[in-house]
Amino acid sequence: MSATSSLPVTFKAIIVGAGFGGIGMAIALKKAGLDSFVILEKSQDVGGVWRDNAYPGAACDVPSHLYSFSFEPNPDWSRVFATQPEIHRYLQRCTDKYGLRSHLRLGAEVRQADYDEAQALWRVTLADGTRLRASILVTATGQLSRPVVPRIEGIERFAGPAFHSARWDHDAALEGKRVAVIGTGASAIQFVPALADKVGQLTVFQRSAAYIIPRGDRAYRGWEQAMFRRLPWTMRLHRAAIYLKYESRALAFTRMKPLLSLAVGLPFRRLLARHVPDAALRARLVPDYPIGCKRILLSNDYLAAMAKPNVELVTESIRRITPGGIETADGRHHAADAIVYGTGFAATEFLAPMRVTGRGGLDLHDAWKEGAAAYLGMTVPGFPNFFMLYGPNTNLGHNSILYMLESQIAHVMRCLDAAERAGGQAVEVEHARYSDFNSGIQRRLAKSVWAGCRSWYVDAAGHNSTNWPGFTLSYRWLAKRSGLQAYRFSRPLEGSADRAVIMPPQGRVERLNAGMVRLLLRTCFRPLVGPPWSARWQRLAVALLSPLMPGVRGVARLRRTVGTVPVEVVTPNGAAGEGAMLYLHGGAFCLGTPGTHRSVTTRLARQAHMPVWVPDYRLAPEHPYPAGLDDALACYDAMIAQGLAASRIVIAGDSAGGALALALALTLKARGEPMPAALVLVSPLTDPSASGSSLILKRAEDPMVRQGWLEQGLGWYACPRSAMPHHPLETDLRGLPPMLVQVGDQEILLSDSTRLAEHAAACGVPCRLEVHAGRWHVFHLSAFYLQSAVAALGRMADFARDCVLRVPERDGMRAIGGQQ
Numbered sequence: 001m002s003a004t005s006s007l008p009v010t011f012k013a014i015i016v017g018a019g020f021g022g023i024g025m026a027i028a029l030k031k032a033g034l035d036s037f038v039i040l041e042k043s044q045d046v047g048g049v050w051r052d053n054a055y056p057g058a059a060c061d062v063p064s065h066l067y068s069f070s071f072e073p074n075p076d077w078s079r080v081f082a083t084q085p086e087i088h089r090y091l092q093r094c095t096d097k098y099g100l101r102s103h104l105r106l107g108a109e110v111r112q113a114d115y116d117e118a119q120a121l122w123r124v125t126l127a128d129g130t131r132l133r134a135s136i137l138v139t140a141t142g143q144l145s146r147p148v149v150p151r152i153e154g155i156e157r158f159a160g161p162a163f164h165s166a167r168w169d170h171d172a173a174l175e176g177k178r179v180a181v182i183g184t185g186a187s188a189i190q191f192v193p194a195l196a197d198k199v200g201q202l203t204v205f206q207r208s209a210a211y212i213i214p215r216g217d218r219a220y221r222g223w224e225q226a227m228f229r230r231l232p233w234t235m236r237l238h239r240a241a242i243y244l245k246y247e248s249r250a251l252a253f254t255r256m257k258p259l260l261s262l263a264v265g266l267p268f269r270r271l272l273a274r275h276v277p278d279a280a281l282r283a284r285l286v287p288d289y290p291i292g293c294k295r296i297l298l299s300n301d302y303l304a305a306m307a308k309p310n311v312e313l314v315t316e317s318i319r320r321i322t323p324g325g326i327e328t329a330d331g332r333h334h335a336a337d338a339i340v341y342g343t344g345f346a347a348t349e350f351l352a353p354m355r356v357t358g359r360g361g362l363d364l365h366d367a368w369k370e371g372a373a374a375y376l377g378m379t380v381p382g383f384p385n386f387f388m389l390y391g392p393n394t395n396l397g398h399n400s401i402l403y404m405l406e407s408q409i410a411h412v413m414r415c416l417d418a419a420e421r422a423g424g425q426a427v428e429v430e431h432a433r434y435s436d437f438n439s440g441i442q443r444r445l446a447k448s449v450w451a452g453c454r455s456w457y458v459d460a461a462g463h464n465s466t467n468w469p470g471f472t473l474s475y476r477w478l479a480k481r482s483g484l485q486a487y488r489f490s491r492p493l494e495g496s497a498d499r500a501v502i503m504p505p506q507g508r509v510e511r512l513n514a515g516m517v518r519l520l521l522r523t524c525f526r527p528l529v530g531p532p533w534s535a536r537w538q539r540l541a542v543a544l545l546s547p548l549m550p551g552v553r554g555v556a557r558l559r560r561t562v563g564t565v566p567v568e569v570v571t572p573n574g575a576a577g578e579g580a581m582l583y584l585h586g587g588a589f590c591l592g593t594p595g596t597h598r599s600v601t602t603r604l605a606r607q608a609h610m611p612v613w614v615p616d617y618r619l620a621p622e623h624p625y626p627a628g629l630d631d632a633l634a635c636y637d638a639m640i641a642q643g644l645a646a647s648r649i650v651i652a653g654d655s656a657g658g659a660l661a662l663a664l665a666l667t668l669k670a671r672g673e674p675m676p677a678a679l680v681l682v683s684p685l686t687d688p689s690a691s692g693s694s695l696i697l698k699r700a701e702d703p704m705v706r707q708g709w710l711e712q713g714l715g716w717y718a719c720p721r722s723a724m725p726h727h728p729l730e731t732d733l734r735g736l737p738p739m740l741v742q743v744g745d746q747e748i749l750l751s752d753s754t755r756l757a758e759h760a761a762a763c764g765v766p767c768r769l770e771v772h773a774g775r776w777h778v779f780h781l782s783a784f785y786l787q788s789a790v791a792a793l794g795r796m797a798d799f800a801r802d803c804v805l806r807v808p809e810r811d812g813m814r815a816i817g818g819q820q
Contacts, residue, residue, distance in 0.1 A: 009131070009132055009133060010121070010132075010133040010134065011036050011037050011038050011132065011133070011134040011135075012029075012034055012036040012037055012134060012135055012136060013029060013034070013036070013037040013038075013134055013135065013136040013137075013138060014037065014038055014040060014122065014124055014132060014134040014136070014137050014138070015037060015038070015039045015040065015138045015139075015140060016040050016110050016124075016137070016138070016139045016140060016141055016354070017039075017040075017041065017048060017139065017140035017141040017142065017389075018039050018041035018043075018045075018046040018047070018048065018095075018104065018140075019046070019047060019048020019049060019050070019051075019091070019140060019141075019142055020048065020050075020069075020091065020140075020401075020402055020405055021048075021140030021142060021389035021390055021405050021408075021409075022039050022041070022046075022048070022138075022140035022389075023039075023046060023091055023094055023095060023100065024069060024140075024389075024402075024405055024406065024409050025138050025140060025389060025409050025412065026039055026098070026100050026103060027069075027071075027094070027098045027100070028409045028410075028412070028413050029413075030098055030099065030100070032413060032416075035103075037103055037134075038103055038104075038105055038132065038134075039100065039103050039104050039105065040105050040108040040109075040110055040124070040126070040132075041104060041105065041106050041107075041108060042107065042108060042109035042110075042127075043106065043107070044106050044107055045092075045106070046091050046092060046095050046104070047087075047088045047091050047092070048091075048140075048142060049142060049166070050084055050087045050088045050091060051088055051091075052166050052167070053084060053165065053166050053168075053187065054084055054085075054168055054170070055084075055165045055166075055168040055187060055190070055191045055194075056168075056190075056191050056194035056195065057190040057191050057193060057194035058083065058084035058187075058190055058191070059079075059081050059082065059083045059084060059190060059217075060081055060082050060083075060087060061081065061186065061215070061297070061298045062081075062246070062399070062400045062401075063080050063081060063242045063246075064077035064079065064080060064081065064082040064086075064087075065077060065235065065238055065239045065242060066239055066242045066243055066246065066399075066400045066402070066403070067082065067087070067400050067402055068090060068402065069094065069402065069406065070239075070402075070403075070406060072094055072097075073228075073232065073235050073236070073239070074090060075225055075228030075229040075232075075235055076225055076228075076229075077220060077225075078219060078220060079217060079218065079219050079220065080216065080217050080218055080220070081215060081217045081298075108126050108127075108128075108130070109126060109127040110124055110125070110126060110127075110354050111125050111126060111127050111354065111355070112124075112125050112354065112355040112356070112357065113125070113137055113354065113355070113356045113357070113386075114357045115357065115358045115359055115383065115384060115385070115386070116133075116497075117359055117360070117384075117426075117492065117497040117500075118492055118496055118497040119492065120135065120384070120385065120425040120426045120491065120492050121133045121134065121135060122134050122135070122136070122137040122385065122386070124137065135385055135425065136385050136386075136387070136412075136416065137385060137386050137387070138386075138387045138388075138389065138412065139351055139354075139356075139386075139387070139388050139389065139391075140389040140390065141351060141354075141390075142389075142390045143345070143390055143395055143466065146345055146346040147164040147165075147166040147167060147341075147343075147344075147345055147346075148164075148343050148344055148345055148346050149164055149341050149343060150182065150341065150343050152318055152320065152321050153319070153320040153321070154320040154321040154322055155321045157321065157322065157323050158321050158322070158323060158336075158339060159323040159324060160336065160337045160338045160339070161337075161338045161339075162338065162339040162340075162341070163339075163340065163341070164340075164341045164342075164343070165187040165188070165191060165340060165341065165342045166187070166345070172338055174195065174198065174199050174338055175198050175199065176198075176199065176200045177199055177200055177201075177337040177338055178199070178200055178201040178203070178325075178335055178336050178337045178338075179195060179199045179201070179202050179203070179336065179337065179338045179339075179340060180203045180204075180205065180325065180326055180334060180336035180338070180339045180340070181195070181202065181203070181204045181205065181339075181340045181342055182205045182318070182326075182339065182340070182341050182342065182343060183205070183207070183341060183342035183343040183344065184204060184206045184207070184208075184209070184210060184342065185210070185295070185297075185342055185343070185344050186295060186297055186344075187342045187344075188204070188342030189210065189212065189297050189299045189302040190299070190302075191340070191342070192204060192302060192305055192306075192311075192342075193299070193301040193302055193304070193305040195340075196305040196308050196310065196311050199310070200310065201310050201312070202308075202310060202311045202312070203311075203312045203314060203326075203334050203336065204306070204311065204312070204313050204314065205314045205318060205326065205328075206284070206313055206314065206315050207317070208287060208288070208289070208294070209284070209285050209286055209287040209288070210287060210294065210295070210296075210297045211264055211265075211268050211287055211291055211292075211294075211296050211297065212268055212271060212272075212296075212297045212298070212299050212302060212303060213264055213267045213268055213271065213296060213297075213298060214267060214271055214298070214299075214300055215298040215299055215300045217300070243399070243400075243403070246398055246399045246400070247398070247399055247471060247472060247473065249263070249397075249398035249399070260290075260291040260292045261291060264291050264292065264296055265291055271303055272285060272286070272303055275303040275304040275306075275307060276303050276304075276306060276307045277307065278307065281306065281307065281313060284313055284315050285303065285306065285313070292397065295397065296397070312334075314328060314334065316328035316329050316330045316332070317329045321339070324336070326339070351364065351388070356383065356386070358380070358382040358383035358384070358386065359382045359383070359384065359428075360382070360497075362382045362383075364380065364383065367380060367381075367382060367383075370463070371463030371465050372391075372392040372463075372465040373392050373393070373434075373438040373441075373465065374388060374391045374392045374393070374434075374438075375429040375433060375434045375437050375438075375486060376394075376408070376411060376437070376475075376478060376479055377390075377391040377392050377393050377394035377408070377468070378391055378394075378408055378411065378412070379427075379428070379429040379434075379487075380429065380434065381428065381429055381430065381431040381434050381798075382428075383428070384426040384427060384428040384490075385426055385427055385428075387408075387412045387415075389405055389408050389409065389412075390404070390405060390408075392465045392466070393438075393441050393445075393464070393465060393466065393467060393468055393469075394408070394468050394475075395466045395467050395468065396467070396468060396472065397467060399472045400472075403472045403476070404468070404472060404475060407472070407475055407476040407479040407480060408479060410479060410480045411479035411480065414480070414484065415427045415484065415487060418484050418487070418489065418506055419489050421506055422489040422503040422504070422506050423489075423491065423503055423773075424489030424490050424491050424503045425490070425491040425492065426488075426489070426490045426491065426492075426500075427487055427488075427489055428487065428488050428490070429486050429487055429488075430486055430487065430488055430791050430794055430795070431794060431795070431798045432607055432790075432791075432794040432797075432798075433485075433486035434486075437486075441469060442463075442464070444469035444470065445464045445467065445469045447469075448467070448469050483507055484505070484506070484507075485505055485507065485510075485787045485791075488502060488503075488791060488795075489502075489503040489506075490502045490503060490770075491503070493769070493771060498757070498761065498766070498767060498768050498769060499757060499768075499769040499770075499771070500769070500770055500771070501745070501770075501771045501772075501773055502770050502771065502772045502773065502788075502792070503773050503774075504772070504773055504774040504775065504788050505787050505788055505791075507787070510786060510787050510788065513782075513785040513786055514774065514775075514785075514786060514788075516785070517779075517782045517785055517786065518703045518776070519703075520548070521703040521704045521776070522703045524545060525541075525545060525704060526703060526704060526705075526706060528541040529541060529542065529591070529706075529709055530588075530706050530708050530709025530710075530712055531708045531709065531712050535590050535591075535619070535620075535621060535622075535716070538590070538591055539590075539591055542587070542591050542592065542596055543596070546595060546596040548784075549596075549598075549599040549781045549782060549783075549784060550598065550599060550784050551598030551599055551601070551602030551603070552602045552603055552606060554572060554573050554602075554606045555570050555571060555572050555573060555602045555605050555606055556570075556571050556573060557569070557570050557571075557598075557602075558571065562615070562634055562635050562638040563634050563638075564634075565615050565616065565617065565631045565634050565635055566615070566616040567594075567613055567614065567615045567616065567635055567638075568594035568595075568601075568613075568614045568616065569611055569612070569613050569614075570598075570601045570602055570604075570605040570611065570612040570614065571605060571611045571612075572605045572606045572608075572609055572610070572611075577608065577609040577610045577801060577804065578610075578648055578804055578805070579610050579644070579648035579649060579650060579677060579800070579801070579804030580610050580611045580612070580613060580639060580644055580648065580649055580650075581604060581605075581608065581610055581611070581612045581613065581649070581650045581651075581652055581680075581800055582612075582613050582615075582632070582635060582636055582639060582649060582650070582651050582652065582661075582664075582676075583597070583600070583601050583604065583612050583613065583614050583652045583653060583657070584614075584615070584617070584628075584632055584651075584652070584653035584654075584657035584658075584660040584661050584664075585597040585614065585653070585654065585657045586653065586654040586655025586656045586657040586658065586682075586683075586778060587619075587655065587656060587657075587713075588655070588656050588709055588710060588712070588713025588714075588716075588717075589619065589620045589628060589656045589713050589714075589716060589717035590619050590620045590621065590712075590713050590716050590717070591619065592619075592657075593616055594614040594615075594616055597614065597654075597781070599780070599781050599782070599783050599784060600654070600682075600780050600781060600783070600793065601614050603783055603790065603793045603794075603797075604652070604793055604796060604797050604800075607793060607794050607797035607798075608796075608797035608798075608800050608801045609801065610650075610800070610801065610804070613635055613639060615631050615632060615634075615635040617631035617632055617635075617660075618631055620713070620716035620717040620718070621716035621717075621718075624716065624717055624718040624719075625717050625718055625719040625720070626719075628660055628717075629660060629663050629664065629667065632660050632661075632663075632664045633664060633667060636649070636651070636664060636668075645674075646668075646673065646674035646675060646676050646677075647674065647675075647676070647677050647804070648677060648804050649676045649677060649804075650676060650677050650678045650679075650680055650800040650803060650804060651664055651665055651676050651678075651679055651680075652679070652680035652681070652682075652796070652800070653680075653681060653682070653684070654681075654682035654683055654684070654778045654780065655682070655683050655684065655685055655749070655777065655778055656685050656713065656717075658681040658682060658683065658684025658685060658686075659684055659685040659686065659688075659728075661679055661680075661681060661684070662679070662681070662684060662686065662728045663728075665679055665736055665737070666728065666731060666733075666736070669735050669736065675735065675736065675737045676737055677737060677800070677803040677804045678737050678738050678739065678740070678799065678800060678803035678804075679736065679737055679738070679739040679740070680739075680740050680796050680799060680800055681739060681740070681741045681742070681753075681756075682741075682742050682743070682778055682780055682796075683742070683743050683744065683747060683749050683752075683753065683777050683778050684741065684749075684752060684753060684756060685710075685749060685752055686728050686729050686752040686753070686755065686756045687729055687751075687752050687755070688714055688719060688721075688727060690707065690710055690711055690714060692748075692749070692750075692751030692752050692755065693751045694747070694748050694749065694750035694751040694752075695707050695710075695748045695749075695751070698746060698747055698748045698750055699748055701746040701747075701776075702744075702746055702747045702748045702776050702777055703746075703776050704747070704776050704777045704778070705747060705748055705749070705776075705777045707748060710748070710749075728756060728759070729755055729756065729759055732763060733759060733760050733763040733765050734763045734764055734765065735765075736760070736763075736765045737765075737803070738765070738766040738767070738768075738803055739756075739757075739760055739765060739766070739767040739768070740767075740768045740770070740795070740796060740799045741753050741756060741757055741767060741768070741769045741770070742770045742772065742780075742792055742795075742796065743769075743770070743771055743772070744771075744772050744774075744775035744776045744777060744779055745771050745772065745773050745774070745775065746774065746775060746776045747775075747776050747777040748777070749777060750771070753769065753771075754769065754771075757769040768799070770792070770795070772788065772792060775788060779792075780792055780793055
């Protein structure tokens with residue numbers, strides 16, 4: 001244990017792992033002036049894989065000057081490809097130079113991490129029961145930190161020393177002994193030559209051969225090291241030349257696969273012919289899969305070692321391990337005094353066995369049941385303030401992982417800086433951006449060399465969650481230069497897990513567009529809608545303005561009639577999901593049509609992957625209460641008659657449509673019918689007496705709605721006070737389905753939403769309230785212009801889809817896509 005026992009329990013950041021990723025992240029925090037962090041390391045020293053993999057011959061397969069931090073160049077690298085002890089010393093030196101020892105907590109293994117949404121904090125529990133808290137959780141455990149020992153019958157009965165290469169037993173006396181090596185991966189090709197010269201007999205069990213090319217290694221000359229020290233620009237130039245050479249290889253891996261036959265196939269066959277004179281042995285050392293599908297290895301002496309007289313290559317599968325050796329499927333017994341497992345790592349089992357639980361109790365491994373994935377390999381919806389370094393799909397087949405790590409660390413710092421500038425306490429990737437990003441990754445991987453065989457890059461289900469299918473330069477641009485619109489910045493409202501303030505995006509384009517829309521509403525909408533104008537005139541004004549709020553492509557719109565009610569059914573192109581949404585448009589009960597709200601309904605259909613039914617319900621004053629409610633009920637009944645179960649229907653609405661949605665749900669409850677899957681409400685009108693405090697406090701801020709228009713619409717609708725379904729703040733809401741309520745903090749109906757959330761909670765109804773900072777009444781209509789509106793609609797879609805899927809984890813709700 002280091003001298004951190006006096007550290008406070010709560011930190012700004014907790015970093016898990018003290019390898020290159022953890023050390024680099026800590027240095028970035030230090031440089032930013034953030035000292036409230038701790039590095040949790042389960043072992044007793046820094047170094048990660050370069051501490052653990054201390055087997056004979058261990059070295060890096062990326063040149064030293066590229067396999068080091070760009071901000072901490074090392075002119076004294078002794079070789080082109082540094083060995084394990086030298087890399088380990090480099091990391092220890094970085095730890096000391098940047099004053100990280102005081103932040104280290106050694107022997108601290110993380111058992112689990114849970115997100116406290118009400119406080120926007122991560123609670124981390126160590127194996128010894130110690131509990132820590134932090135705003136930010138960064139895991140830097142890597143993909144190659146958990147050694148895999150194969151499941152072979154009799155493995156526990158072997159009488160001699162047996163160990164994994166990453167846990168090398170240096171006390172085991174192997175000189176002159178019969179040693180069996182199981183596995184021929186990247187580690188084995190380094191330690192097999194080292195063992196071949198000192199053991200009596202070496203038996204190598206190979207499941208599949210590897211493509212091997214020469215390792216251009218040599219010692220750096222004294223004059224080169226002196227030049228690097230005295231002229232640092234030459235060292236930077238040397239690093240850049242190495243980078244460009246390696247980066248060009250991405251073309252062969254991802255776009256021009258035939259190049260691998262020239263770049264790898266020819267050198268491999270020359271090396272094989274030169275070092276292995278026996279034709280039969282050469283044949284068994286030739287892989288049976290496309291070049292690059294599995295990791296291409298570098299070695300100058302492995303193939304030569306395989307040709308030595310005391311080395312035997314066995315390609316028969318292993319049947320069992322006996323106390324004295326290994327029996328293969330052909331019945332042959334291979335005597336052994338010791339066994340070394342060169343069987344690699346659980347590269348696709350990210351973060352295991354640590355358990356990470358996000359918003360609403362969502363377990364990360366449940367979120368990854370179809371394969372590990374993350375936005376930029378770092379962030380997952382439902383897990384705010386959580387970043388993974390060297391996470392899914394950030395491994396490389398052609399360049400230095402440190403380049404990727406520095407890109408990721410810079411991205412984390414950008415997110416933290418943006419959150420601070422926005423006034424947010426939580427950073428979370430939007431589900432739609434996460435899904436789009438990972439769909440693109442898998443499409444590109446399907447065309448890469450890694451799609452041709454089974455390897456450690458691919459999990460048991462065939463999902464490649466390991467490699468990045470492109471250039472490291474393109475990844476760096478995404479991580480360091482692209483916008484942060486993929487993220488939502490928020491803070492808990494009044495310390496509640498179910499209420500949050502959503503901060504607007506900080507980009508210049510978003511600010512300019514928001515100002516433009518606000519000006520348009522103040523000058524062209526607000527003066528023309530409401531008193532003294534007639535309903536006919538107001539409808540004409542809205543009809544003229546609605547083309548400025550267009551929908552999106554990728555959907556089909558079908559007009560149909562349900563009884564006497566016209567309905568527009570908006571269906572996403574391609575396969576739709578299991579449920580459907582009934583959307584009731586707003587407009588103070590007197591305005592609006594399915595056409596005025598296509599900006600909302602088309603996006604909901606496409607993002608939720610479900611049809612959206614939009615009734616063209618009768619409007620006041622020509623058709624006062626209960627005409628609109630009756631039409632909504634007729635549409636709902638038609639959906640049920642079509643074969644949709646109530647549990648597959650989501651009722652949604654905005655403003656007066658939100659009031660109708662609540663009235664519809666309460667009517668169904670009064671009739672004793674099964675409840676729909678969920679209610680999704682945008683700025684719902686819940687107080688027919690128009691007495692909310694925000695009507696006064698926000699009247700100057702709301703660019704869209706005037707109190708006079710609200711009172712006019714209520715008067716025209718003429719709902720009697722005795723009609724309790726239209727008075728949700730005075731009605732028992734028990735039994736209603738989960739609700740998502742979204743509202744702007746600049747609108748006069750803000751208090752209608754906040755009071756509804758409070759009343760719903762008091763009645764035991766799960767209700768998630770999102771207050772969008774800097775936004776106005778039903779700003780979702782401006783989704784063509786505002787990323788904040790697109791993101792809000794995406795969360796509505798995610799919530800609806802999740803509730804339809806009905807996988808209960810918390811009072812009928814669970815966190816998915818960042819929603820509860």
